[in-house]
Amino acid sequence: MHFAWFYHLCIVLLKDTNYFRSKLMLWHKCHNKRSLPWKEEKDPYRIWISEIILQQTRAEQGILYYKRFLTKFATLYKLAESSLQDVYLLWEGLGYYNRARNMHETAKLIMQTYHGIFPSDYETILSLKGIGPYTAAAISSFAFQLPYAVVDGNVFRVLSRFFGIDSPIDSSSGKNIFSALAQECLDVSKPHLYNQAIMDFGATVCKPEQPLCKTCLLKPKCFAFKNIKTDVLPVKSKKKTIKKRYFLFNIYLTNGKVAIEKRNDDDIWKNLYQFPMTEIKEAALFENLSDKTLNKLINNKSPVKVTEAAKQQLTHQLVYGKALVYKATAADRKNKNYEWVTAEELKKYPFPRLLHLLMDKELKKILTS
Secondary structure, three states, X not given: OHHHHHHHHXXXXXXXXXXXXXXXXXXXXXXXXXXXXXXXXXXXXXXXXXXXXXXXXXXXXXXXXXXXXXXXXXXXXXXXXXXXHHHHHHHOOOOOOHHHHHXXXXXXHHHHHOOOOOOOOHHHHHHOOOOOHHHHHHHHHHHHOOOOOOOOHHHHHHHHHHHOOOOOOOOHHHHHHHHHHHHHHOOOOOHHHHHHHHHHHHHHOOOOOOOOXXXXXXXXXXXXXXXXXXXXXXXOOOXXXXXXXXXXXXXXXXXXXXXEEEOOOOOOXXXXXXXXEEXXXXXXXXXXXXXXXXXXXXXXXXXXXXXXXXXXXXXXXXEEEXXXXXXXXXXXXXXXXXXXXXXXXXXXXXXXXXXXXXXXXXXXXXXXX
C-alpha cells in the first residue's frame, strides 16, 4: 500500500508543477477580483477568526459573521474574557457550534500559556484546539509567510483536475498524495499569495459545477479538460449517511413567561438552549400526531396548539421539529431544569437554527400575545 502511494506520487510530481505554479500566480496577479474583508490581513487573530468561520460556510455568508464577531471581540483578550453564551449568540445561524466552543477555549489558552501572543510557528499553531492542518497552514502562510500549503475543498478540486488524480480525497492515501502535491506546487517565496491564488481560482474558475474551462489559462495542460473529466474529478469514496430525527418542543406558558432549558448532553447543539424537548423515533408518529399519541408522549397533557414542522440539515443529520403549546402546570413551574423567561429575554439566549425557524413561523405571535 505504501509503495503504491509512493509510486503514484512520483508519477504525479514528474508533471510540470512549475507550469502550474507560474500560470496560477499570473492569474492571481491579473484576474484576482474577489474582495473579501480578511484578504491581505496579517493579524493572526483575525485570520484565525476568518478561517474558523469559513469552515462549512460560504464566503458570502461568512462576511457578515466575521464583521459582527470582530466588532464584539476585537482582540483575542476580549474573546477570552467573554462568556461562551455571548460567543454562541453571535454564532447563531452558522451551525457546528463546536467551532465556537473550541475557539473560545483556545483564546483562553493563548492568554494563559502564551501571554496573549498568538503562536508564530506551524507546529504550535497546529497543536491548538480546533485547528487542523488546513487552518494551521493558512495562519502560518498568511500571517507569518511560512512555506505551508493549504489544502481545502478548492485545492483538492484544482489539483485533482489539473494533474488527473483519481485517488479519493476522503481517503488517508488520497489526503497524503494531495498534501504532498500541494506542498510541491507551493511558491515558497510567496506562500501567502500562492495559497490565496489557488483557493480563489477554485472558488471562481475551477468551480464544483460548470467550471470556466473555456477561458481557463491552465486548460492546455489540464488533465480533466483534455479528457472530459471535470464532472468526475475529484473523487470521493464515502457517501454520507443521513440520519433523520424528530423533535417535539414543548412550549410551557405561564404569566407571560416560557420555559427553556440548556442542552448538556453530548449531542448536537450542546450548551445551546431549547424549549423542553421530547424526541420521537418514528417518522409516522411525528407526521400524524393525534391526541392519543400526544397524551402518551407528553405525560397525559393536551396541547393548546401544534405548529407546523420545520427542518434543519446538519452534516449527518436531518432534524425535524414541531412545537406544542401548553398552559404550564404547577409541576412544570417547579421543574428545576427550567428557566422561565419573557419573549424579550429569549434574545439573550443562543438557540439552534431549527428553533429560530419555528419561532419565525408561528411562535413569535404565541410568545408575545
